[in-house]
Amino acid sequence: MAKLICIAAAAMLLLAGCQIAPRDSTRPARTKLAAPLVVVPVEQYGHALIVTSSWDRHGPYHFLIDTGSSLTHVSPELANRYRVKNAPPTGIPPVRVRSANGDITELPTTVIEQIDLGDAHFEDVPVSIYDCSALSAHFGIKIDGILGFSLFRDTRLTLDYPQSRVILAPAKSNALVPGTTLPSTNAQSLPFVPVRLGDREIAMLVDSGSDATLNLDPTGLNLSYRAPPRPAVLVGTLTGDHLQESARLNSALRIGNYTVPEPIVYLNESLNSIGGGLLRRFSITFDQAKKNVTFYREARAPVTVPSKRSTGLSFSKTPAYWRVAGVVPDSPATWANVQAGDLVSRINGEPVAQWNFHRYERLIAEAEEVTYTFLRGNEETDRTLAVFLLVP
Structure with a gap:
């Protein structure tokens, strides 16, 4: 998957793209919201959402929101400052990365005391320790961490791209959400949803950490192209860096009631996902308690993907x-x-x-x-x- 950290040619590349870990080992011990709705402004860098937060004199801190990762990653500086003393083992499986020169290392894991996003307070958060310096250089802003999907396990999370904000509500909120609601079908606690590509239904990960419009494994899909595949994006893998192919499809993508005619896709051999290049047209609500994801945009016209x-x-x-x-x-x-x-x-x-x-x-x-x-x-x-x- 063409993750942002790969597109940015980061010094350290996560090997697996999205990171999956056991459900209970990655969620915060406690989540507290000071209001029924917590609204936090975000800034969009390309197709990435970056949230700024400060809860003591050391901030502000800048975090990338990545719903395609089940684990939260923080910088060594943040981990050292907020590490829980005498914390028990996290239970997180080793996270392997490849450095720019090809060396394989494992990211250490720990538990940090807190992460605050406005009036949302997350306590005793399991994290891996990740050098964010290359991401910081890419965006031109100091990145202190990557907030994985598990951080929001006990909230109802809305990524409102059109309004450049994140909205957090209690996990068991019954407030109605406009839009088209799709079941979240993945058992590994990441937000996979069913969509239609042409006449075929496939499951796709809703991945705010990907810069692509769509990442697609073409195996068995018999795709036809309006613009044929060509090398387009630098991606890091275990075997080295390579240029990933991109293309424009002839068929339409349907996300519930919304249609995306002839989308641009990045072709890979592992994972199907909807990235920030398309998510930015929507407000997306993740209801982990009810196991569904809701897409909403004011315009009902087809979503066009520019060249x-x-x-x-x-x-x-x-x-x-x-x-x-x-x-x-x-x-x-x-x-x-x-x-x-x-x-x-x-x-x-x-x-x-x-x-x-x-x-x-x-x-x-x-x-x-x-x-x-x-x-x-x-x-x-x-x-x-x-x-x-x-x-x-």
Whole structure:
């Protein structure tokens, strides 16, 4: 699955994509809501939801919300500050990761005293300890952790993308939720829902931690394409980094009463999921007590998925320079002989430090071409690359 941490070319990559652990080993010991509805603003970085919270003098803290992970991950700094003293073993199975140089390591686990999101208070939270520095560099904001689905086990969670907010209610709330409600069919406590792709029903994970529109295993689906598969996204796996293929389907996706004609998909060999690229069109409510997920959007018209634009480059970022992590074959970057590992010091004449996530995203969305300044030794060379339709 093309997780954000993979797309960001993070220094450490979770091997399994979504992380699954026994239900009771990953949930907080106690969850307290100070009001019947707790509303927490979020900021959208691309298709990711990042929530900011502060509960003592050390904050604020920034967390990515990932419903595709059953485990919460926090930075070493956060774990050290809030680790429960003399905590018993977590019972969480080892979480293995692969570093950028291919080494396999296991993430340590612990229990931290608390995580607060506004007036929602989670106590004694089992976590793994994960270096979020590459994610922080990618988004241009310090990321302190990744909030997994299990954190919200004892709440009714709403991710309201159109209003840029998270809403938390008591798990047994009977308040009516508008939209189309689908049963959550997975026994491993992750939100899988049945959808229709063409004339076939398949189960898909609702995965806010994925940057894709859809991740799809094409095996046995007999897919037909409006735009055929082509390498598009850099993904890290156990065997190394590779460019994952993307395509636009001929068939429609139906999520309950909502239709997505000819969606863009990322093709993989393991997991079917709905990512943030499509979720951002909805408000999604996860009712774990009743085992269902509700999708809602005000407009009833079909959901259109725009073309994907690119210069053919993906980057791993530092404040001083961006390193080329991947080059899409048969793209403007390929024709300009850009290589993986090349360093970019400027974009359109400005240092890369001045290009935060949102500004660079707007540039790719709107510009006809982008001039990159490549640094080799002490020499800088400009190359102007056209922005093209990676997936029409």
